[in-house]
Amino acid sequence: MANVMSNSKPKVGLVLGSVPSVEEVDYFRLLTDSYDFTVVASESICGYLAQTSYFTNLTCIALHDHDENPTFLPGLEKVLEQFETVIVKERLGLYAYQVLKAKWRFQFKLIVWVDNLVPFAAHDVDQMRTIRTEVTHAADCFLVQSNAARQTLELEGVAAHRIQSFTPWIEERIDRSPAGRAKARQALGLSESDLVISYLGQIEWEEGLSDLIAASKMLINREPSLRAKLRIVICGVGSYSTDMRDIIKAMGLEENVVYYAPMRDANRA
Numbered sequence: 001m002a003n004v005m006s007n008s009k010p011k012v013g014l015v016l017g018s019v020p021s022v023e024e025v026d027y028f029r030l031l032t033d034s035y036d037f038t039v040v041a042s043e044s045i046c047g048y049l050a051q052t053s054y055f056t057n058l059t060c061i062a063l064h065d066h067d068e069n070p071t072f073l074p075g076l077e078k079v080l081e082q083f084e085t086v087i088v089k090e091r092l093g094l095y096a097y098q099v100l101k102a103k104w105r106f107q108f109k110l111i112v113w114v115d116n117l118v119p120f121a122a123h124d125v126d127q128m129r130t131i132r133t134e135v136t137h138a139a140d141c142f143l144v145q146s147n148a149a150r151q152t153l154e155l156e157g158v159a160a161h162r163i164q165s166f167t168p169w170i171e172e173r174i175d176r177s178p179a180g181r182a183k184a185r186q187a188l189g190l191s192e193s194d195l196v197i198s199y200l201g202q203i204e205w206e207e208g209l210s211d212l213i214a215a216s217k218m219l220i221n222r223e224p225s226l227r228a229k230l231r232i233v234i235c236g237v238g239s240y241s242t243d244m245r246d247i248i249k250a251m252g253l254e255e256n257v258v259y260y261a262p263m264r265d266a267n268r269a
Helices: 002-007 022-031 043-054 076-082 093-108 128-138 146-153 178-188 210-220 224-228 241-250 262-268
Strands: 011-015 036-042 058-065 086-089 109-113 141-144 163-165 194-198 228-233 259-260
Touching: 011 022, 011 076, 022 036, 022 058, 036 043, 036 076, 043 210, 058 076, 086 093, 093 109, 093 128, 109 128, 141 146, 146 163, 178 259, 194 210, 210 228, 210 241
Parallel strands: 011 036, 011 086, 036 058, 086 109, 109 141, 141 163, 194 228, 228 259
Antiparallel strands: none
16 A cells, blocks of 8 residues: 555646636646646536547546535535645635635645736625635745736735746747738638737636726727727636626627637637
8 A cells, every 4th residue: 555655646636616718727737747637626617628628638526516606616625635735726706715624624735826917806895805815825825927916916915935937838829920810810700900909818807807898988989980990809708707798788889899718719819
């Protein structure tokens, strides 16, 4: 038994409380030689990854979707008992607090992956503020992919030595020639004359999408000719999607917004 244990890989779990960009999971293919890597998420998120990820040998633990609160993952604390290290994406939902409770109980190393660029987000919501504060205090370290995310954490008082950077996994596959640009626009249904503002990422309140929509409305009010040319291209998923669509409709911008699911062809274009 001792030999079996000594040859086993350390177990790392990635907890996802909202649908990620597929590349965010594919990063972790690089760890599989040294670590036993598992995604822990809801059944709907695991189903999405099964259809889109290039991580062909990805192991997922699928927990039931919670109808009343999609940020809660039933049974999460017990599942995390088996891991030496747990990475949780963001600090914005009940799942993050569940991870924190499990850390207190099982004493695994907790790493918080942050790409939210708004310090003190949800300051007006007591529950979310409490979750974010408690997880921040308990984390062993933070992962960031940009200086902006690092600065956001530092503004919250996170010490620099607790923040670790890792480079996004970028494949050199984009053709930035005029012909490549025309091909990408054609794939997205956009004309050469369109003025395009694009967003690729999670659809969450903290990402400032309502500000983007309001600014676009102001542009059109100031220059009415933009009504026929401006296209806001949004590629992503998240809990703010319905609210965002309601704002777009209220501002009369439905004809100016183009939505794409975060599939690889859309990301590449």
